[in-house]
Structure formats: C-alpha cells, structure tokens
Amino acid sequence: xxxxxxxxxxxxxxxxxxxxxxxxxxxxxxxxVVVYQVLPFAVIVMVMFGFALDxxxxxxxxxxxxxxxxxxxxxxxxxxxxxxxxxxxxxxDALRVAGVDAxxxxxxxxxxxxxxxxxxxxxxxxxxxxxxxxxVRPGGLALLVVTWVLATIGLALVGTLYGGLTxxxxxxxxxLPLLVLPVVAPVLIGATRxxxxxxxxxxAAVSEGWPWIxxxxxxxxxxxVGGSLAFGPLIDE
Amino acid sequence: MSxxxxxxxxxxxxxSSAATRxxxxxxxxxxxxxxxxxxxxxxxxxxxRESVRIMYVHVxxxxxxxxxxxxxxxxxxxYLFRAAxxxxxxxxxxASAEVGVVFMGITLLTGMLWxxxxxxxxxxxxxxxxxxxxxxxTYVGYLAVxxxxxxxxxxxxxxxxxxxxxxxxxxxxHFSVRLWRNLHQESTVARPDGDVKMDGxxxxxxxxxxxxxxxxxxxxVIHRQRALVLEDAAEDHGLEQALSDRxxxxxxxxxx
Numbered sequence: 001x002x003x004x005x006x007x008x009x010x011x012x013x014x015x016x017x018x019x020x021x022x023x024x025x026x027x028x029x030x031x032x033v034v035v036y037q038v039l040p041f042a043v044i045v046m047v048m049f050g051f052a053l054d055x056x057x058x059x060x061x062x063x064x065x066x067x068x069x070x071x072x073x074x075x076x077x078x079x080x081x082x083x084x085x086x087x088x089x090x091x092x093d094a095l096r097v098a099g100v101d102a103x104x105x106x107x108x109x110x111x112x113x114x115x116x117x118x119x120x121x122x123x124x125x126x127x128x129x130x131x132x133x134x135x136v137r138p139g140g141l142a143l144l145v146v147t148w149v150l151a152t153i154g155l156a157l158v159g160t161l162y163g164g165l166t167x168x169x170x171x172x173x174x175x176l177p178l179l180v181l182p183v184v185a186p187v188l189i190g191a192t193r194x195x196x197x198x199x200x201x202x203x204a205a206v207s208e209g210w211p212w213i214x215x216x217x218x219x220x221x222x223x224x225v226g227g228s229l230a231f232g233p234l235i236d237e
Numbered sequence: 238m239s240x241x242x243x244x245x246x247x248x249x250x251x252x253s254s255a256a257t258r259x260x261x262x263x264x265x266x267x268x269x270x271x272x273x274x275x276x277x278x279x280x281x282x283x284x285x286r287e288s289v290r291i292m293y294v295h296v297x298x299x300x301x302x303x304x305x306x307x308x309x310x311x312x313x314x315x316y317l318f319r320a321a322x323x324x325x326x327x328x329x330x331x332a333s334a335e336v337g338v339v340f341m342g343i344t345l346l347t348g349m350l351w352x353x354x355x356x357x358x359x360x361x362x363x364x365x366x367x368x369x370x371x372x373x374x375t376y377v378g379y380l381a382v383x384x385x386x387x388x389x390x391x392x393x394x395x396x397x398x399x400x401x402x403x404x405x406x407x408x409x410x411h412f413s414v415r416l417w418r419n420l421h422q423e424s425t426v427a428r429p430d431g432d433v434k435m436d437g438x439x440x441x442x443x444x445x446x447x448x449x450x451x452x453x454x455x456x457x458v459i460h461r462q463r464a465l466v467l468e469d470a471a472e473d474h475g476l477e478q479a480l481s482d483r484x485x486x487x488x489x490x491x492x493x
Contacts, residue, residue, distance in 0.1 A: 161402070165395060169385050179378045179399075182371050183406045186413035193417065215413055226405045230398040233317065236391075 013104045020100075020108025024082065025115060033081050034116050039123055042074040046127045059132040061202060064195035066132070067124050068188050071155070074120055075184075076177050079159040082113055083167035092167060092235060102232035106160055110227075114156035121148060140198030140206045147198065147209070150216040151191035157223040158183050165234040190215040252463035257456060264456045267449025271297075274442035282439075288354040293442050295347040297450035298340045299369075304454060305337025306376065306403075313400035316393055324469070327393035330400060331383055332461035334376050336454060341373045364415040371410045375403045389469050 011019075028034055049066045053059045059066070086092040086109075095105055125148075128134065136144075162179045166172035190212040196202050197209025275293035282289035309330045316326035348366070349359040360366065383396045 165382065165399065166385075171385075175378070175381055175385075178374070178381060182374045182378070182410070183402075185371065186409045189413045189417045211416070215416060219409055222405055222409065226402060230402055233394045233398040236394065 013101050014107075016100055016104035017108035017111065020095075020105060021111035021115070024085070024109060024112030027085055028112075028116065034078060034120070038074055038077050038081070039120060041077060042070050042120055042124055043127050045070045045073055046124060046131060050131055060134050063128045063132040063134045063201055064199060065188075065192045067121070067128050067195065068151070068191050070124050071117070071121055071151075072181065072184060072188060074124075075117065075155050075159050076180060078113060078116055078120070079163035079176060079180070080173065082109060082160070083163040083172075087168040092164075096235070102235060103228045105235070106164070106228055106231035109164075110153075110156045110160040113159055114152050117152045117156055118148070121152060134199045134201050137198075137200055137206075140200065140209070143194060143198040143206055143209045143213070146213055147191055147194040147216065150213060150220055151187050154187045154216060154220040154223060155184060157220065157227050158187075161223065161227040161231060161234070164231055167235070186215060186219050190219070252460045252467070257459050260452060260456045260459070264449065264452040267445065267452050271442070271446045271449045274438070274445050279438045279442040280436060282436075285355055288351060289439070291347050291351040291354075293446045295344060295351060296443060297446035298344040298347065300447055301450045301454045302337045302341035302344055302372075304451070305333045305340065305458075306372065308333040308458075309337065309376075309379075309400050310404050313397035317397040317401070322390065322393065324389055324393055327389070327397065328462050328465040328469075329458070330397065331380075332458045332465055334379055334383075334400070335461055336457045338373065338376045338380060340450075340454075341369065341376070345369060345373060362414070362418060364411055364418055367414045368407065368411040372407060375406060379403060389472075 046066065049070070050059055053062065083092075086095075092105070096102070129136065158180060162176060162183070166176050166179070169175070193204075194209040194212040194216070197204040197206055197212075200206070271293060275290050279290070279293075281287050312326045312330035312333065316322060316324075316330065319326070348369075352361070353359050379396060379399050382399045383392060385392070385395065387395075
C-alpha cells in the first residue's frame with residue numbers, strides 16, 4: 001500500500017491488530033452472542049453426541065474427537081458472528097478506508113477469535129469430562145495445554161481467513177463450511193490424537209502425543225504466513 | 238493458446254476455431270482408440286481379471302485432474318503476481334479447475350468401483366485416497382468462490398488467493414493423513430500399483446489413455462476458457478444495457 005497520512009497510518013500494525021482484537025472482544029462483552037448462543041449450542045452438540053453414541057464405553061473412548069468436532073461446528077458459528085459484525089454498515093470497508101492494513105485486521109480478528117475459542121474449548125472439555133467421563137492424568141496436562149493453544153491458533157487463523165473471504169456475500173452461511181472444514185482437517189486429526197494421548201482414552205502413552213504438536217505448529221505457522229499474505233487480496237474490493 | 242481480446246464481440250463469436258476442431262477430432266479419435274484397446278484388444282489380468290480395464294479410465298482421469306489443478310495453481314499465481322493482472326490467467330485457472338473437478342469425480346468413482354472389486358471395499362483411509370477426496374472438495378469450493386459475484390477483477394483476485402491457499406492446504410492434509418495412518422494403524426490393503434509387471438498391450442492401452450485424455454483436457458479447457466470470455470463479455474454487455482436503459486428512462490419526462 002502507498003504510504004498514507006491517515007490517522008491509522010501513524011499507529012504501528014501490531015498495535016492496530018491489538019486494538020481490533022479489543023474491539024471485537026468488547027462487542028462480545030456487550031452483546032454476549034458467543035456466551036448466550038454459541039456456548040449453549042456447543043454443549044447441546046455434546047449432549048447429542050451422547051445420544052448418538054449410546055454406550056458409555058464408546059463416548060469415553062472417542063471423547064477427544066467429539067470435543068474437537070464440536071469445536072469445529074462452533075468455529076463456523078463464531079466466524080459467521082465475527083464477520084457479521086464487520087459486514088453490517090460496511091465496517092470492514094471503513095477500516096480499510098481508514099488506512100488499516102489488511103494484515104492488522106487479519107491478525108486482530110484472529111486474536112479475538114482465538115480468545116473466544118479458548119473459552120469455548122475449555123467449556124467443551126469440562127462438558128466432555130462430565131458427560132463422557134474420560135479421566136485427566138497429571139502427566140498429560142502439559143500436552144493438553146499445548147495442544148489446546150496451538151489448535152486454537154490454527155483454527156482462528158483459518159476461520160478468520162475464510163470468514164473475511166465470504167463476509168458480506170449472500171450464501172456465505174453455506175459456503176463457509178465447504179471452504180473451512182477441508183482446510184482444518186489436519187487440526188482435527190492432530191488435536192484429536194494429541195488429546196487422546198494426553199487422556200489415554202485409547203491406551204496411548206503421553207509421549208505418543210507430542211509428534212502431533214509438530215503438525216499443529218506447522219499448520220498454525222503456514223496459515224499465519226499464508227493468511228497474512230492472502231487476506232488482503234481476499235477482502236479488497 | 239491464442240489469447241482472445243477482452244472486448245470480444247459476443248454477437249458473432251463462437252468457441253470453435255480450425256485448430257480446436259482438429260484438436261477435438263484428435264481427442265475423439267484418441268478416446269475411440271482407448272475404448273478399442275481398453276475393452277477389446279488388451280487382455281484381462283491374471284489376478285484382477287476384467288476389472289483391470291477400469292484402470293484405463295481411472296489412471297488417465299487422475300493424471301488429467303492433477304494436471305488441471307497444477308495448471309489452475311500456476312495460472313492463479315501468474316494472475317496474482319504479474320503486474321498486468323490479466324484476466325486471461327484467471328479464466329484459464331477457472332476453466333482448468335472446472336475440467337479438473339469433473340475428472341477428479343470420475344477418478345474417485347472409478348477408483349471406488351475398482352476398490353470394491355479388488356479389495357472388497359469402496360473406501361480405505363489410505364493417504365492418497367483421502368487427499369484426493371480433499372482435493373475434490375477443495376476445488377468444488379474454489380468453483381463456488383468464483384461464483385460469489387463482484388467485478389471480474391474481484392473474482393479473479395479472490396479465486397486466485399483461494400487457489401493458492403489450496404496449494405498450502407493439500408500437502409498439510411496429505412501429510413497429516415499419512416501420519417495418522419502410520420501412527421494409528423497399519424495399512425491393511427496392498428498398494429494398488431506395486432511392482433506389478435505390466436503386459437505390453439496393457440501398458441500400450443494405458444499410454445493411449447493418457448494421450449487421449451491429455452488431448453481431451455487441452456481441448457475442453459480451450460473451449461471453456463473461450464466460453465468464459467464470452468460469459469464475462471455478456472455480463473458486461475448486460476450491465477451496460479441496464480445502465481443505458483435506466484438512463485433513457487430517467488431522460489423521459491417525469492423520470493427521476
């Protein structure tokens with residue numbers, strides 16, 4: 001972009017990203033859409049899984065996969081919400097016109113989304129422990145937390161990327177899952193296997209979970225860089 | 238490939254030319270050869286018996302689909318990273334992806350039929366199979382993104398970015414599925430293309446298939462690309478028409 005002399009141009013990009021993240025979180029704090037709508041949705045999905053897998057043994061064994069599946073479904077709703085806020089009144093265009101760099105918007109919105117997903121996943125995890133009864137072993141705690149953070153970053157980056165692409169278009173509700181779900185498949189595989197090892201639900205040792213952290217790191221890194229490059233062309237009008 | 242100008246006259250233009258007619262004839266003759274060699278002249282396999290004939294469609298379709306997606310990625314990069322941002326590359330990417338999706342669908346379908354006959358199951362969680370399915374879905378999504386609307390340049394920029402993100406996604410999916418299978422469970426199915434010694438006539442039939450499908454690909458893409466030029470021109474024309482109609486309406490007494 002050409003050097004601009006707008007107000008936003010004087011603020012460093014990382015600071016802009018931080019401000020955008022704060023803005024999104026403030027909107028959530030005031031509207032409570034994620035807390036009152038997405039969280040209950042995620043929990044009811046977990047209950048439905050329980051109905052579908054009507055056997056204590058099965059639900060307990062596949063609990064890690066169910067947590068991440070429910071996270072993916074909720075991710076789609078969170079992404080819709082995150083960009084519904086921007087599409088209304090052309091807020092995204094206004095940000096761009098104000099001279100805010102696309103990378104700042106991308107990283108800022110991803111950060112806010114990651115913050116919301118972290119809370120969502122925590123609730124899902126507790127729900128899974130309560131409903132399906134997998135045991136948490138102390139040795140797997142570090143693996144659990146690292147997986148939790150890395151998977152969330154990857155999901156938030158991909159969600160923001162494709163959310164920005166479909167924002168403001170008719171039919172975005174149907175297009176978003178088609179674009180996002182294939183892309184996040186590696187996160188589903190990696191995070192599920194890592195949590196399985198951390199909890200020992202399939203008899204795997206904790207050490208078997210760590211190779212998956214590599215996959216999650218590569219994924220988050222690739223979409224952090226690729227997303228920062230692609231977000232501009234995707235949202236520019 | 239000839240590059241049609243952006244201001245093609247849509248009232249007279251077709252998508253055919255002497256060169257593509259020749260190419261089309263060659264492609265049709267090639268497919269006829271493939272049918273003859275694949276179904277009649279080539280022998281049945283000792284182990285797979287008649288089901289081996291699926292290979293003559295399956296392998297060339299897979300080759301064509303991969304070729305198509307590589308062309309889409311390449312053309313998208315050329316569009317995005319060249320200063321001219323020529324829509325020629327965008328339309329080539331779009332045309333190639335359309336053809337690729339069709340043939341990837343054929344690849345999956347024939348592969349599943351063959352798998353049922355040879356392995357007893359339609360599907361296995363082999364890394365290559367799974368990646369192929371993801372490629373298919375990813376490019377269906379790509380085609381949907383192309384239809385989001387906006388100006389031609391907006392469409393081109395968006396879809397080029399999505400195509401290049403696909404290039405980022407597919408190796409990650411392939412790698413993760415491979416890691417999943419390797420760590421999780423031994424592959425129980427024999428690899429479909431091990432060290433099989435192939436009969437001379439079988440190999441020849443396969444080569445005929447590859448050549449015929451490559452010709453078919455080039456032919457289809459050229460036509461689709463030209464049709465896309467006409468579609469874009471028709472869209473522009475319709476917009477201009479609507480604008481001038483509106484202006485004429487406004488110029489009438491009592492118009493606003």
